[in-house]
Amino acid sequence: MNVPLAEEILQLRAATPGCARMIHFNHAGASLPSQATLDAISAQLQREATIGPMEAAIEGTRLQEEARHWAARLLGTDSAAIAFTSSGSAAWGMAFNALGGWHAGDRILVGRHEWGGNLACMTQALQSGARLEVIPCDESGAVSVAALERMLDSRVKLIALTWLPANGGLINPARAIGEVARRHGIAYFIDAGQALGQLPCDVQALGCDVLKGAARKFLRGPRGTALLYIRPEFLARLRPAQLDVLSAPWDGHTFTLRNDARRFETSEVSLALLAGLANALKEAVELGIEHIYQRIQALSQPLRQALGQISGLALCDLGLPGQQSGLIAFTLEGWDVFELKQRLAESGINLGANGTAYTPLDMQVRGLSAIARIAISHLNTVEEIDTLLQALRALASERRQTSTSTSSP
Known part of the structure; x- marks a missing residue:
C-alpha cells in the first residue's frame, strides 16, 4: 500500500496525544481529539x-x-x-x-x-x-x-x-x-x-x-x-x-x-x-472534508483487499466496491468479535465491535449476530494498517492451530 503522508497529517498526528499511545481504528465509535x-x-x-x-x-x-x-x-x-x-x-x-x-x-x-x-x-x-x-x-x-x-x-x-x-x-x-x-x-x-x-x-x-x-x-x-x-x-x-x-x-x-x-x-x-x-x-x-474523504478512501480500499486475503476472515460490507466508506465490517473464524476486540486492545490496537441491536433489521436479514469493525480516519497511517493486518493474520493462525490440536486424536 502506497499512500503518501502529507505534512499536514503529520502535524495533526503530532497534535493528537492518542496517536502516540495507541493505534486507533475505532473512529466510528469515537475518534481521538486534538490537544487544542x-x-x-x-x-x-x-x-x-x-x-x-x-x-x-x-x-x-x-x-x-x-x-x-x-x-x-x-x-x-x-x-x-x-x-x-x-x-x-x-x-x-x-x-x-x-x-x-x-x-x-x-x-x-x-x-x-x-x-x-x-x-x-x-x-x-x-x-x-x-x-x-x-x-x-x-x-x-x-x-x-x-x-x-x-x-x-x-x-x-x-x-x-x-x-x-x-x-x-x-x-x-x-x-x-x-x-x-x-x-x-x-x-x-x-x-x-x-x-x-x-x-x-x-x-x-x-x-x-x-x-x-x-x-x-x-x-x-x-x-x-x-x-x-x-x-x-x-x-x-x-x-x-x-x-x-x-x-x-x-x-x-x-x-x-x-x-x-x-x-x-x-x-x-x-x-x-x-x-x-x-x-x-x-x-x-x-483541513477540508473533501481532502479527509480522499485520504480515507486511499487507505480503506486497499485495506479491504488485503483483509479479503486473510484465511478465515469474512468481510461483511455492503455497497459497490470502490464506493464504500471508511467503515469495514468483518468476522474472523473461531473468534467472538468482542473477544477479538479485547485481544487487539491488549496489543495496543483499538477497533469496534457491534451487536445486533445497533442495526437490527439489517443484521437479522443477513443472519449476523455481531461484527468486528475497523473505522479508518485521515489520521491513520499505512504503518498502522500493516500492524493491524499482521495482528489479524497472527490471530487467525492462532485459532487455526488451536482448532487443529483439539481435533487431533
Whole structure:
C-alpha cells in the first residue's frame, strides 16, 4: 500500500496525544481529539473555576456561537439552522417527537440499515397506529430509490435514512432519496452520524428536513456534543415536547417558541464541551472534508483487499466496491468479535465491535449476530494498517492451530 503522508497529517498526528499511545481504528465509535480541543475544554473549565461559572458564560457563549458558525460551514447552511444537543440519539428523538400527530394508517419508511436508537424512538408512533415499513435494497445492498418511489402514497409521513450504517462500509444514496422526498413533499430525516467529518455533507444538496450526528466520531469532537440541522422552512412543523426559557423565551406576555433551530436547545449546557467542539469543527472545516474523504478512501480500499486475503476472515460490507466508506465490517473464524476486540486492545490496537441491536433489521436479514469493525480516519497511517493486518493474520493462525490440536486424536 502506497499512500503518501502529507505534512499536514503529520502535524495533526503530532497534535493528537492518542496517536502516540495507541493505534486507533475505532473512529466510528469515537475518534481521538486534538490537544487544542482538549485545551479549549480545559480553558473554559478554568475560567469557570476562577471567575465563576455564570460569569465565565460570557466567553463560553461566544465560543458556543463560534461552534455554530463552523457547524453551519460544515453543512452548507446558516447558523440559525443549527442546534446543539448532548447526543445524536437525543437530537433525532427530539426532532421525531416534535413531528407529533401520528394517526392510524400513517406510514414511516426506513432503510433496512436504520440505527437501532432511531427505530426504538419510532415505536412511540406505532402505539398510535402508525406503521413502520422497510424500503427494499438494490443489488448492492443499498436502499433502492426505485423501490422507494413505488411505495409512496398520501399516507407516507416520514422517510428516515441512516446514510452510513454503523455495521459496514455502505454509503446509501442520500441525495437521490432527498430528491424523491422533495418532489412528493414528504418529511425526510437523515442520520449522518458516520458521515459527519468523513465525507462532504451539504444539506442543500441532500434535500433533507432534519439531519443529525454525534460530534465524537469523525469530527473528533468531545463526547456529549452533537449537531442537529433543521431546514428553516420545516421548522414551523416541529413542536418540541420540552421547552424552557431559552427555547421559548418570555416576551413580556407569554412564552413564545424561538424561530430558529435553538428551539431544541436548553438554557443549561456544558459550555466547556461546546468550546472544544468549536475547535474540532474549525479543524475539520479548515483541513477540508473533501481532502479527509480522499485520504480515507486511499487507505480503506486497499485495506479491504488485503483483509479479503486473510484465511478465515469474512468481510461483511455492503455497497459497490470502490464506493464504500471508511467503515469495514468483518468476522474472523473461531473468534467472538468482542473477544477479538479485547485481544487487539491488549496489543495496543483499538477497533469496534457491534451487536445486533445497533442495526437490527439489517443484521437479522443477513443472519449476523455481531461484527468486528475497523473505522479508518485521515489520521491513520499505512504503518498502522500493516500492524493491524499482521495482528489479524497472527490471530487467525492462532485459532487455526488451536482448532487443529483439539481435533487431533
